[in-house]
Amino acid sequence: MADFGQDGEWAIEAQGLVKRFDGFTAVDGVDIRVPRGAIYGILGPNGAGKTTTLRMLLGIIDPDEGRRVVLGHERPTDIARRIGYLPEERGLYPAMKATEAIAFLAALRGVPLKVGRARARALLEEHGLAYAADRQIRQLSKGMAQQVQLLGTLVHEPDLVVFDEPFSGLDALNQGKLETMIRALAARGTTVIFSTHVIAHAERLCDRVAIIAGGKVPFAGLVDEARDRLRPQVRLETRAADGPWRAALPPEARHEGAFWHFTLPESGVEPLLRALIEGEAGILSLSIERPGLHDAFVAIAGEAAARALAENAAQAEEAIR
Structure with a gap:
């Protein structure tokens, strides 16, 4: 990052972030860049370092090593009023009314109470919570309480919104509403960065992600770049059980039921089709599936991190029931 902190294209830039707690390295050399107006996901299992990374980016804690620039500032706390932050640990005053709770959070970011109350009622009505x-x-x-706190994160109309595990504890309906809200924020030019252990949310929402495991980021970039690390998979059904066409299949091709499954050869689909046709395979069906973000995560972060991610997602879903 030779031009670190100099390019206005980036809402967040972090280089070599390291954080240690009592001799334990929680985050170990994180480099990420978040474009302005993007939806950016930090994807990894619990304990991977997601929350610590977000807190360093926000200036809640300082890194032991490394640099970060947020909205052009090296001290994120100087621009706290331009940032909305939803921590993983939710918490509102139980005796407060919803409108007052949102207005209170707005006041903490410099919005007058009268204005905060008006915005709070408008947000509650807009999101079906009037x-x-x-x-x-x-x-x-x-x-509902989580949604109120979420609206309190947005009430001061920030330029950057940071969500730590925002989908945790929400049922499927409210998760869908949150995804819609995040897309609407980005459409207005707001930069959104969120952490999650649910790959589906990142795959649906994000153009860019950082994959984090064991405090390290083995990949940060476009989702398509992560997926392109793996070749497409072919699913083939033929009329003929055997014949010269079999030579067109790679050695690792496996036959399951009526279908052959294998990785698309580097030569591409056209030579494969030609060999199948000339070899009289009798193609009944052929589909080519691009690897998903889950497949890319497994390839990049490893099986252990992928299992932990799946366990976290299962536990979160069980907690909702």
Whole structure:
């Protein structure tokens, strides 16, 4: 990053971030760049270093090594009013009414209470929660309370929004609403960065991700670049059981039921099709599937990290039920 901190294209730049706690290295040399207006995901299992990385980016804690520039500033706390932050540990005053809770969070970012209350009611109405405006937080369901805190993160109209595991604890319906909200923020030019252990959210929302495991980031960049590290997979069904066409299949091709499964040869699909046709395979069906972000995660971070990710996702889903 020779031009570190000099290019206005980036909302966040981090280089070589390291953080240690009592001799344990929680984050070990993180490099990421988040373009302005992007939706950027930090993907990894619990304990991988996601939260520590986000807190360093926000200036909540300082790195032991490395640099970060946020919205052009090396001290993120100097521009706290331009940032919205939803921590993983949710918390609102139970006796506060929803409107007051949102207005209070706005006031912490410099918004006058009168303006905050008006914005709070408008946000609650916009997101189908007008009926909860004058209810105390303790009277709301867990999911509704989380939505109120989410709106409190956005009420001061920040340029950068940072969500730490924002989908945790939300049912499928509210997860979908949150995805819609994140897309709307990006459409308005707001930069959104969020951490998650659920690959599906990152795959649906993000153009760029950082994959983190064991405090290290083995990949940071475009989702398509991560997926392109693996070759497409072919699923082939033929009328003929055997014949000269078999020579066109790679040695590792496996036959399961009626289908052959194998990696698309580097020569591409056209030579494969030609060999199958000339060899009288009798093609009944042929599909080519590009690897998903899950496949890329396994290849980049390893099987152990992928298993941990799946376990985290299962535990989170069980907690919602």
